[in-house]
Amino acid sequence: xxxxxxxxxxxxxxxVGVLAVACAVGGIQVAQAHDTRARESAQHARYxxxxxxxxxxxxxxxxVSHETxxxxxxxxxxxxxxxxxxxxxxxxxRIVRSLRRDQTATAGEVVWAGVVRVDDANATVLVATDGTxxxxxTQDEPEDxxxxxxxxxxxxxxxxxxxxxxVVD
Amino acid sequence: MSxxxxxxxxxxxxxxxxxxxxxVEAWYLLGGTPQPGADRPVVVGDLVARSxxxxxxxxxxxxxxxxxxxxxxxVAEATTVMTPEFAATxxxxxxxxxxxxxERQREIAAEVVSSAVVRxxxxxxxxxxxxxxxxxxxxxxxxxxxxRTLVTMTKTGHGWLVSNIETR
Numbered sequence: 001x002x003x004x005x006x007x008x009x010x011x012x013x014x015x016v017g018v019l020a021v022a023c024a025v026g027g028i029q030v031a032q033a034h035d036t037r038a039r040e041s042a043q044h045a046r047y048x049x050x051x052x053x054x055x056x057x058x059x060x061x062x063x064v065s066h067e068t069x070x071x072x073x074x075x076x077x078x079x080x081x082x083x084x085x086x087x088x089x090x091x092x093x094r095i096v097r098s099l100r101r102d103q104t105a106t107a108g109e110v111v112w113a114g115v116v117r118v119d120d121a122n123a124t125v126l127v128a129t130d131g132t133x134x135x136x137x138t139q140d141e142p143e144d145x146x147x148x149x150x151x152x153x154x155x156x157x158x159x160x161x162x163x164x165x166x167v168v169d
Numbered sequence: 170m171s172x173x174x175x176x177x178x179x180x181x182x183x184x185x186x187x188x189x190x191x192x193v194e195a196w197y198l199l200g201g202t203p204q205p206g207a208d209r210p211v212v213v214g215d216l217v218a219r220s221x222x223x224x225x226x227x228x229x230x231x232x233x234x235x236x237x238x239x240x241x242x243x244v245a246e247a248t249t250v251m252t253p254e255f256a257a258t259x260x261x262x263x264x265x266x267x268x269x270x271x272e273r274q275r276e277i278a279a280e281v282v283s284s285a286v287v288r289x290x291x292x293x294x295x296x297x298x299x300x301x302x303x304x305x306x307x308x309x310x311x312x313x314x315x316x317r318t319l320v321t322m323t324k325t326g327h328g329w330l331v332s333n334i335e336t337r
Contacts, residue, residue: 005177012180019187026194033198040214047211047286111337112319114222114285114297115211126285126297128317130337146337148299148317150283168282168299169315 046118053079053160054125054151055110061165062108062131062147066099081154081161104135106145116150123153123160126168211289218286218294221329225296225320226284228331232259233279233302237270252323252332259334273306287319294322294329 057079064072073095077088088095098104108131116124127149132142152164211218232247244263248256269275282299289295298318303311321333 009177009180012177012184016180016183016187019184019191023187023190023194026191026198030194030197043215044209044212048208051210112287112297112317114287114295116283116285117215124285126283126299128297128299128337146317148282148315 042120043118046120046123047115050115050118050123050125050153050160051113053153054123054127054162055113057151057162057165058110058113058127058129058149059108061149062106062129062145064099065105065107066096066103067105069096069099079162081156082163084163084165085161102135102137103140104133106133107131107142108145108147121155123155125151125153127151211286213289213291213294217291218289221289221294221322222284222286222296224329225294225322225331226281226298228322229298229300229318229320229334230279230281232331232334233300234277235270236276237274238276240267240270250331252325252330255330255332255334274308275304275306276311278303278311282315292324293332296320296322 057076060072060075060079064076070092073088073092077085080088108129111128111130113125113127116126118124129147129149131145131147133145134140134142148168150166150168151162152166153160154163155161228250231250235243240263244260244267247263248260251259280301280303282301284296284298287295287297296319298320300316300318302314302316304314305311317337319333319335320331322329323332
């Protein structure tokens, strides 16, 4: 009887020991998984943030009218940084003169947007837009203006701003 | 080593607690993958997304590069990278275009300019591909046509296959 009780106790010690080791290994795996998921979640959030920022900037870029030029250019500048922001802040008068002289008006919308690459500081995003352009040359008749855009973005104080817009011909 | 009843009870309680902890750990580790939503269009790792987008661009190049010289063989080859449903749709469209290709001796060489991930889960990936299509007819100079294309890739038992193509 006593031997049976001691045997039961030994089995319980072994069981607790095995479970403790399994819990320790599991704990390490949970910690690693938690770190990985936190990194992945941050990266997934970057995809969303850069797509939103690029979509907004591309929408501003393809919607510029001579009638509302200052406001339209200010919208582009608001989502920009670096040389792109400089262009739409320092050259505003010249661009507005040009838009009014040619009676230029563009309108468009984003069809698709996708991320080429993104890290914690930089991103490259493709944005396809459909739209029209009219000016004196078109005799104020809207012409199709469907664009393939490539935007470079940088993270500035928690916000994604566009530093370059390329039209991919 | 003591074989007292209180100690055995303590060990038993400890074992039950450890089993519970193991269950919690397993629940966390086996937890489901995040689902895409309006605020999370990409819910897979960069490597997976990039590799499927690259495959989409490569498949699109293969599908859209065609020639009147071996049109039927190329169409048949292209359907091997498609889901059966999309292959049926594509096959019907390709068949309707076959006479035009032969009459005009049309040849198309496609070239990917750039590609990006639009949405991605572990089951489906959508890739935006900027594609240049060089079209020549009757041996003439090729004309470049720029396209924006959305390629949908679906994971199947045979790997990632093209399940839809939208071009603008």
